[in-house]
Amino acid sequence: MPTYSALTTLTGEDPARALGEAMERMEPEPYGVGVFEVEDGSGIWEVGGYFHEAPDEIVLEILATAFGAKSFLVSELPDVDWVAKVQRELHPVDAGRFFVYGSHDADKLPEGRVALQVEATMAFGTGHHGTTLGCLLAFDRLFTEGFRPAKVADIGCGTAVLAMAAAKMLPEALVIASDIDRVAVDVAEANVAINGLEGRITCLEAAGFGHRRLAEAAPYELIFANILKGPLIELAPDMARHAAPGGKVILSGLLVVQAEAIIAAYQAAGFRLEDRNDLGEWSALVMVRE
Structure with missing residues (x-):
C-alpha cells in the first residue's frame, strides 16, 4: 500500500x-x-x-x-519494508574491542570481541553513526587505561548500545539508561534482553535526569550523553550535579563546528576537557568533573 x-x-x-x-x-x-x-x-x-x-x-x-x-x-x-532494507544495508561496526551487529550478521561475529547486537529500529544509535562510534571508542580507550566506574548513566540512550557496552565490561556496575522517548525506552529494553543483560540495566523514560531513580543513584563516575548540541548545553549544570568528583562524561551528537561551544559550557559547569575525537563531521568529547 x-x-x-x-x-x-x-x-x-x-x-x-x-x-x-x-x-x-x-x-x-x-x-x-x-x-x-x-x-x-x-x-x-x-x-x-x-x-x-x-x-x-x-x-x-x-x-x-x-x-x-x-x-x-x-x-x-514506494511500498518498502524500510527496517528490512536498512538491516540489509547496515554492516557490522568495529569500535575498538566492541563489535556492533544486527541479527542478519550474527555469523560474522569474530572471536575475542565484545558483541553488541542492535537492530535497525525507530530509535537512534545503531553504532553506525559517527557519534555513537565516537562514544564507543572513547569508552574503549578509558577502559584500556584502567577506568572502572561503579555507576554509569546513559542519558538519551536510544537503542541503549552505550549502556550495554558499559554493562558488558563492568559486570558489578550499576547501569541506568534513560530516554525522553517512550519508543526508545521500549527499544532499549528489547535490546537489553536480546543481549542477555536483563537485570543489569535499568531503562527509564525521563527528560535528562528527571527521574527519581536517576537522582537517587547519583553521583555517577561515568555518564554518556549522545544527543544534540542544544540539550547538551542545557544539561551541563545537571551533569555537574550528578557526576562524581573526578567522574567522566562522554558527550556526542555534536558536529565538529559545535564542539568548542559544548566544551565552553561544560568548563563553565566545572569540567575540564580530557579527550576529543573527531570522526568526519562529528565530534566526541570526554570531559572530567573537577
Whole structure:
C-alpha cells in the first residue's frame, strides 16, 4: 500500500512547531509529523507529514500560507519494508574491542570481541553513526587505561548500545539508561534482553535526569550523553550535579563546528576537557568533573 509525504520549510522554530501541530489536526490525519532544524543555527526548519492516503493539497497550501512556509512538496512513497532494507544495508561496526551487529550478521561475529547486537529500529544509535562510534571508542580507550566506574548513566540512550557496552565490561556496575522517548525506552529494553543483560540495566523514560531513580543513584563516575548540541548545553549544570568528583562524561551528537561551544559550557559547569575525537563531521568529547 503506498504512503505519502508532504514536506515544506520555513524560518523560525515557533512557527515550524505550530505548523506541525496544525498538520496533526488534518483530515486525513497523518500517521507521523516531524519538525526539525535543517542545519544547526540556520534558522530554517523542515516540517513533514506522512500519510496513509493522499493528503488534501488545498489544505496544505492554506497551512503553508498561514504559517509563512513554502508550498508543500507532496510525494508518493514506494511500498518498502524500510527496517528490512536498512538491516540489509547496515554492516557490522568495529569500535575498538566492541563489535556492533544486527541479527542478519550474527555469523560474522569474530572471536575475542565484545558483541553488541542492535537492530535497525525507530530509535537512534545503531553504532553506525559517527557519534555513537565516537562514544564507543572513547569508552574503549578509558577502559584500556584502567577506568572502572561503579555507576554509569546513559542519558538519551536510544537503542541503549552505550549502556550495554558499559554493562558488558563492568559486570558489578550499576547501569541506568534513560530516554525522553517512550519508543526508545521500549527499544532499549528489547535490546537489553536480546543481549542477555536483563537485570543489569535499568531503562527509564525521563527528560535528562528527571527521574527519581536517576537522582537517587547519583553521583555517577561515568555518564554518556549522545544527543544534540542544544540539550547538551542545557544539561551541563545537571551533569555537574550528578557526576562524581573526578567522574567522566562522554558527550556526542555534536558536529565538529559545535564542539568548542559544548566544551565552553561544560568548563563553565566545572569540567575540564580530557579527550576529543573527531570522526568526519562529528565530534566526541570526554570531559572530567573537577
